[in-house]
Amino acid sequence: MKTNPGRFFEDYRLGETIRHAVPRTLSGGERALYHALYPQRHAIHSSDDFAEACGLPRGVLDDLLVFHTVFGKTVPDVSLNAVANLGYAEGRWLRPVVTGETLTATSEVIGLKENSNGTTGVVWVRTTGRAGEGDPVLEYVRWVMVRKRDPGAPAPEPTVPTLSPMVSADRLIVPGGLDFTGYDFALAGEPHRWGDYDVGETIDHVDRVTVEDAEHMLATRLWQNTAKVHFDATHRDDGRRLIYGGHVISLARALSFNGLANAQILVALNGGAHVSPLFAGDTVCAWSEVLEKAETAAPGVGAVRLRLVAHKPEAPAGQLRTEGGKYLPGVLLDLDYWALMPV
Amino acid sequence: MKTNPGRFFEDYRLGETIRHAVPRTLSGGERALYHALYPQRHAIHSSDDFAEACGLPRGVLDDLLVFHTVFGKTVPDVSLNAVANLGYAEGRWLRPVVTGETLTATSEVIGLKENSNGTTGVVWVRTTGRAGEGDPVLEYVRWVMVRKRDPGAPAPEPTVPTLSPMVSADRLIVPGGLDFTGYDFALAGEPHRWGDYDVGETIDHVDRVTVEDAEHMLATRLWQNTAKVHFDATHRDDGRRLIYGGHVISLARALSFNGLANAQILVALNGGAHVSPLFAGDTVCAWSEVLEKAETAAPGVGAVRLRLVAHKPEAPAGQLRTEGGKYLPGVLLDLDYWALMPV
Amino acid sequence: MKTNPGRFFEDYRLGETIRHAVPRTLSGGERALYHALYPQRHAIHSSDDFAEACGLPRGVLDDLLVFHTVFGKTVPDVSLNAVANLGYAEGRWLRPVVTGETLTATSEVIGLKENSNGTTGVVWVRTTGRAGEGDPVLEYVRWVMVRKRDPGAPAPEPTVPTLSPMVSADRLIVPGGLDFTGYDFALAGEPHRWGDYDVGETIDHVDRVTVEDAEHMLATRLWQNTAKVHFDATHRDDGRRLIYGGHVISLARALSFNGLANAQILVALNGGAHVSPLFAGDTVCAWSEVLEKAETAAPGVGAVRLRLVAHKPEAPAGQLRTEGGKYLPGVLLDLDYWALMPV
Known part of the structure; x- marks a missing residue:
C-alpha cells in the first residue's frame, strides 16, 4: 500500500x-493569511x-503561526489515528521566526501506556520545531490517545513521563535583543502595562466571531494538517467537519487583543x-485570567502567565467549571501560557 | 476595564x-489576498x-487596499459606537504605496454636532495615512453618527466643517514619474482611452459576484477592522453579519474593470x-457614469471623474434614483472618485 | 460598447x-494561498x-499555480462564450517559475471547425505562458466549443489540427540542474521511489475534501479567471456556481500526495x-493509475505518466467507466500527465 495509514x-x-x-x-503570504484568518x-x-523598535528583526511571524506549522x-x-488530543506541556518558543525561514519538525516518543480496554493507548511525544534542520525554535510535549491496529498486540511496559505542571518563570526564553523601554503604547493599541495586571484578575474580551467552514479549512490546510x-463532511455521521483545535487557539488569542x-x-x-468541539456556524468568545507574574532580565520586559478560555455565548465569561468541577457547557478551550509585556 | 469600549x-x-x-x-501576501478576494x-x-513600464516602482499596491488598511x-x-457611516469627502491618494512599507494613521477631529434627539451626534474626522509615521500617502474626511454614552452630557458648540463637494482637478496628485505614453492597451485588457469616454456616458459592467460570509470576514480582518x-452572527437580531461597506467598494471597483x-x-x-446593507448570499453588480474629465501635466495621463454604483440585480444598471429622488431599491453604493487613464 | 462581450x-x-x-x-502571497486553498x-x-537541495532555485511555484495563472x-x-471545455493536449512545462516573476500569455488559433448545427464551432488554440514577454514557461493546446454570434455567419474552411495523443517521453523537459541523487525521502513524506511503481498499478488516495463556494471563488479570482x-449565483437556473475545472485538477493533484x-x-x-460538474457541498476523492514510465538524463530523476481521476464518493476508486465505455456517475475529472520522481 502506497498511502499513509498513520501509525497505530x-x-x-x-x-x-x-x-x-x-x-x-x-x-509574507502566510503572515498575511494569518491576519485574514484571525482578528490578530x-x-x-x-x-x-514596531518589531524593529522593540529590538527584534523585521518580519517576525506570529508565535502561533509557528506553532501550527510545526504541529x-x-x-x-x-495523530492520524488519534481518538483524542489529551494535552500539552512544557512548551517553549525558543527564538522568533522571520519570513523567509524554512521550518522542520521532529518528535521523540517519551511515554507509552496502553489503556485498560486494550484497544487504545496513550503516546507522549516531545516535538521540536527547527529552522532548517538546525536551530530549535519551538519545543512542546503533546500526548494523544491512539488506536491499536491489532487489539491482540502486546502492551508495552507503561512509561508515563514526569511533566512540569507549568514552565517556571526562570526557564522562559526572552528573544535576544528584546527591549520594551521605548514601547509605544498608543501604536500598540492599549495603555495597560505589566504593572496594571493583578494576579486573579479576569478580562472578558468582549468581541466575538462566528466561524465558517471555508475559513477553518483554509487555515488547517495552510498548516498542512492532514487530519x-x-x-471531509462524509467522515462523521452528522456531516459536520470538526474544526482543528489550533484554529480555536488562534481565534481566542486574537480576540484577547481587546484587553x-x-x-x-x-x-x-x-x-x-x-x-469541546467547534463547528461552522458557532460563535466564539474569549476571556482571560491572570495566573502569575514574573520579572525578566530584559529591559522593560515583564512576563505574565495567563489562562485563555474560548467559549460559546452560552457559557458566561469568567466562569470555567461547575460546582462539581466539570467544565461548563459551551467552554471550548482552556489554555495556560506565558506572554511578554512592557512593564 | 481593560477592553476598549470605543469612544462615545x-x-x-x-x-x-x-x-x-x-x-x-x-x-506580497496582502496583495495576493486582494486579488483573491476581489476580481481585480x-x-x-x-x-x-507593467507598473515599471508606466514609470512606477515595482510592487505598487492597489489604492483601495491602502484605503482599507488606513480606514x-x-x-x-x-466608529466602534457608530450608528451610521454618513459620508466621505476630500479624499486624495498622495503617492503609491509599495510592498514592504508600513502604514500608520492619524485622525483630526474637524467637526462635532449633537443631534436634536440628544442621544447621538455627528463627528467629522480628517484621517491621514502615512508610510511609517512620516510621509503621508492618503487623506480623507469621514463623518459618522456616534452614540452618546450619557444622554445628559452637555452638547458641544456645533461645528460643521465646510467640505468641497468634490476634489477639483487641479488638486489631483499624479504619482511622480507616471508616464502613459508607452501604455500597452493589449496587455491592459481594453483599447478604450481617455478620449473615448464622454461625460454623461454610462457603462454597465455586466459581471456579477455572489458574496459569502467567509470572504467578507477574511477581507475585513485583513484590514484589521474590528467592528x-x-x-458576530449573534450581534444582530436577524443573525446576519453586515458586510463592511469597503468590501462593497472593492467589489464594485473590481467589477468595473470590464469597461x-x-x-x-x-x-x-x-x-x-x-x-443599503449587503449580506452573504446577495449578488453584486456595478455600473459607472462619467462625470467629468480633466487633463494632467503628466505625459499621456488624463483624469476622469466617475460615479461608481454597486447594486443588486433588482436595481437596473444605469438608474440611480426614483422620480422622487430617493435611491432605487437594490442600490448598495454610490461612489464618486477620480482615476487616471492613458489619453 | 465598452465591456468585453467575449469572442464568438x-x-x-x-x-x-x-x-x-x-x-x-x-x-509568496500566491504561493501561500495555493497552500491554503489545496491540501498541497x-x-x-x-x-x-528542499528545492535547493534538488538543484532548483528557491521560491519555485507549484506547476499548477503556473498553469492556472496562464489559463x-x-x-x-x-472561453467567455464557450459552451464546453473539450480537451487539452501537448502540454509541457518548460522551466520552473519562481516568486517575483511576471507571467504573460499568448494563444495561436490552430484549428476551427463549425458544428453541423450551425450555432457553435470548435476552436483549437495553442497557448504559451511566458516570463515577462520572453522566456516560455508553459505551452498547451486547448479546444473549446464556442457559440456563434450570428448563426448565419459563413462557416470557415474546417481545420482540425493533428495532436499527439500524449507527449512522448523524449520530449519531456527536465528543469535544468535537477538532481534527485541526494533526495531526502523522509522529509518528502514517503519512501516510494520511481522503481516502486508498476505500470497498471492504481492508488486510492484515501483523503477527501468537501468544497465550499468561498474557496473556489477565492482560487478562481486569484487566477483572474473571469468566467x-x-x-454569479444568478447565472444558472439552479442558483449554483459551477466550480472552475482547474480547481478540481488542483484538489485532485493535492490529494494525490498521499501515495x-x-x-x-x-x-x-x-x-x-x-x-462532470462540481458544486459547493460536494466531496472530492481521487485515485491514480500508473500509465507509463521512462528514464531521463537527469541524475536520479525518473518520469512517470499518470492518470489522475477526481470523483465523488459515489464512484468507486480505481474504476473509471461502465461496461459500455461511459464514465461512471460521480467521476469528475480524468487527467493524463507526466511527473518527475526520484528513481
Missing part, C-alpha cells in the same frame, strides 16, 4: 525520534517597524485542554 | 488628533513589469454613500 | 495570435531548502476531460 499505538517505540515531513518555507492585531507581528507536520505521524475530520494588546509575545505553553 | 460622542474634542493603532506592514485585474497592480485603523477610535457587526480597465489609478475620493 | 466563433481566424491581458507578478504538500514547492489570462479571449458561471508524495514536478499534460 503498537507502532511507537519509547525513545525513537520521528523526523516529520514536509519542510515549509514561510513568507498585536503590533510586533503586524508591523516590521501540522506531526499530524501524519502522531481527515477537518476537511491584552500588550501581551505581545508568547514564550511558553504550560498546558491546554480542548474541552 | 462626548469623548471627542474639536481639534484633537488621534494616533491610531496598529501599524501594519504590507507585503487592473494591470499596474497586477504586474510589476481599518480608525475603526476602534472612530463587531461584521463578524474601465484603463482607469488604472485612483487619485481622489470625492464622496460616497453606503445606500 | 466567427471572430477567430486560423493562424492569428492573441496577446492576452493581464500580466501578473507572482509572489509536495516538498519542492513547500520548502525552498486564467486566456478566458476573456477564448461568470463561477461567481504519490514523490511525484514532485509536473512536466507534461497529455490530456484531460472535465467529466
Whole structure:
C-alpha cells in the first residue's frame, strides 16, 4: 500500500525520534493569511517597524503561526489515528521566526501506556520545531490517545513521563535583543502595562466571531494538517467537519487583543485542554485570567502567565467549571501560557 | 476595564488628533489576498513589469487596499459606537504605496454636532495615512453618527466643517514619474482611452459576484477592522453579519474593470454613500457614469471623474434614483472618485 | 460598447495570435494561498531548502499555480462564450517559475471547425505562458466549443489540427540542474521511489475534501479567471456556481500526495476531460493509475505518466467507466500527465 495509514499505538517505540515531513518555507503570504484568518492585531507581528523598535528583526511571524506549522507536520505521524488530543506541556518558543525561514519538525516518543480496554493507548511525544534542520525554535510535549491496529498486540511496559505542571518563570526564553523601554503604547493599541495586571484578575474580551467552514479549512490546510475530520463532511455521521483545535487557539488569542494588546509575545505553553468541539456556524468568545507574574532580565520586559478560555455565548465569561468541577457547557478551550509585556 | 469600549460622542474634542493603532506592514501576501478576494485585474497592480513600464516602482499596491488598511485603523477610535457611516469627502491618494512599507494613521477631529434627539451626534474626522509615521500617502474626511454614552452630557458648540463637494482637478496628485505614453492597451485588457469616454456616458459592467460570509470576514480582518457587526452572527437580531461597506467598494471597483480597465489609478475620493446593507448570499453588480474629465501635466495621463454604483440585480444598471429622488431599491453604493487613464 | 462581450466563433481566424491581458507578478502571497486553498504538500514547492537541495532555485511555484495563472489570462479571449471545455493536449512545462516573476500569455488559433448545427464551432488554440514577454514557461493546446454570434455567419474552411495523443517521453523537459541523487525521502513524506511503481498499478488516495463556494471563488479570482458561471449565483437556473475545472485538477493533484508524495514536478499534460460538474457541498476523492514510465538524463530523476481521476464518493476508486465505455456517475475529472520522481 502506497498511502499513509498513520501509525497505530503498537507502532511507537519509547525513545525513537520521528523526523516529520514536509519542510515549509514561510513568507509574507502566510503572515498575511494569518491576519485574514484571525482578528490578530498585536503590533510586533503586524508591523516590521514596531518589531524593529522593540529590538527584534523585521518580519517576525506570529508565535502561533509557528506553532501550527510545526504541529501540522506531526499530524501524519502522531495523530492520524488519534481518538483524542489529551494535552500539552512544557512548551517553549525558543527564538522568533522571520519570513523567509524554512521550518522542520521532529518528535521523540517519551511515554507509552496502553489503556485498560486494550484497544487504545496513550503516546507522549516531545516535538521540536527547527529552522532548517538546525536551530530549535519551538519545543512542546503533546500526548494523544491512539488506536491499536491489532487489539491482540502486546502492551508495552507503561512509561508515563514526569511533566512540569507549568514552565517556571526562570526557564522562559526572552528573544535576544528584546527591549520594551521605548514601547509605544498608543501604536500598540492599549495603555495597560505589566504593572496594571493583578494576579486573579479576569478580562472578558468582549468581541466575538462566528466561524465558517471555508475559513477553518483554509487555515488547517495552510498548516498542512492532514487530519481527515477537518476537511471531509462524509467522515462523521452528522456531516459536520470538526474544526482543528489550533484554529480555536488562534481565534481566542486574537480576540484577547481587546484587553491584552500588550501581551505581545508568547514564550511558553504550560498546558491546554480542548474541552469541546467547534463547528461552522458557532460563535466564539474569549476571556482571560491572570495566573502569575514574573520579572525578566530584559529591559522593560515583564512576563505574565495567563489562562485563555474560548467559549460559546452560552457559557458566561469568567466562569470555567461547575460546582462539581466539570467544565461548563459551551467552554471550548482552556489554555495556560506565558506572554511578554512592557512593564 | 481593560477592553476598549470605543469612544462615545462626548469623548471627542474639536481639534484633537488621534494616533491610531496598529501599524501594519504590507507585503506580497496582502496583495495576493486582494486579488483573491476581489476580481481585480487592473494591470499596474497586477504586474510589476507593467507598473515599471508606466514609470512606477515595482510592487505598487492597489489604492483601495491602502484605503482599507488606513480606514481599518480608525475603526476602534472612530466608529466602534457608530450608528451610521454618513459620508466621505476630500479624499486624495498622495503617492503609491509599495510592498514592504508600513502604514500608520492619524485622525483630526474637524467637526462635532449633537443631534436634536440628544442621544447621538455627528463627528467629522480628517484621517491621514502615512508610510511609517512620516510621509503621508492618503487623506480623507469621514463623518459618522456616534452614540452618546450619557444622554445628559452637555452638547458641544456645533461645528460643521465646510467640505468641497468634490476634489477639483487641479488638486489631483499624479504619482511622480507616471508616464502613459508607452501604455500597452493589449496587455491592459481594453483599447478604450481617455478620449473615448464622454461625460454623461454610462457603462454597465455586466459581471456579477455572489458574496459569502467567509470572504467578507477574511477581507475585513485583513484590514484589521474590528467592528463587531461584521463578524458576530449573534450581534444582530436577524443573525446576519453586515458586510463592511469597503468590501462593497472593492467589489464594485473590481467589477468595473470590464469597461474601465484603463482607469488604472485612483487619485481622489470625492464622496460616497453606503445606500443599503449587503449580506452573504446577495449578488453584486456595478455600473459607472462619467462625470467629468480633466487633463494632467503628466505625459499621456488624463483624469476622469466617475460615479461608481454597486447594486443588486433588482436595481437596473444605469438608474440611480426614483422620480422622487430617493435611491432605487437594490442600490448598495454610490461612489464618486477620480482615476487616471492613458489619453 | 465598452465591456468585453467575449469572442464568438466567427471572430477567430486560423493562424492569428492573441496577446492576452493581464500580466501578473507572482509572489509568496500566491504561493501561500495555493497552500491554503489545496491540501498541497509536495516538498519542492513547500520548502525552498528542499528545492535547493534538488538543484532548483528557491521560491519555485507549484506547476499548477503556473498553469492556472496562464489559463486564467486566456478566458476573456477564448472561453467567455464557450459552451464546453473539450480537451487539452501537448502540454509541457518548460522551466520552473519562481516568486517575483511576471507571467504573460499568448494563444495561436490552430484549428476551427463549425458544428453541423450551425450555432457553435470548435476552436483549437495553442497557448504559451511566458516570463515577462520572453522566456516560455508553459505551452498547451486547448479546444473549446464556442457559440456563434450570428448563426448565419459563413462557416470557415474546417481545420482540425493533428495532436499527439500524449507527449512522448523524449520530449519531456527536465528543469535544468535537477538532481534527485541526494533526495531526502523522509522529509518528502514517503519512501516510494520511481522503481516502486508498476505500470497498471492504481492508488486510492484515501483523503477527501468537501468544497465550499468561498474557496473556489477565492482560487478562481486569484487566477483572474473571469468566467461568470463561477461567481454569479444568478447565472444558472439552479442558483449554483459551477466550480472552475482547474480547481478540481488542483484538489485532485493535492490529494494525490498521499501515495504519490514523490511525484514532485509536473512536466507534461497529455490530456484531460472535465467529466462532470462540481458544486459547493460536494466531496472530492481521487485515485491514480500508473500509465507509463521512462528514464531521463537527469541524475536520479525518473518520469512517470499518470492518470489522475477526481470523483465523488459515489464512484468507486480505481474504476473509471461502465461496461459500455461511459464514465461512471460521480467521476469528475480524468487527467493524463507526466511527473518527475526520484528513481
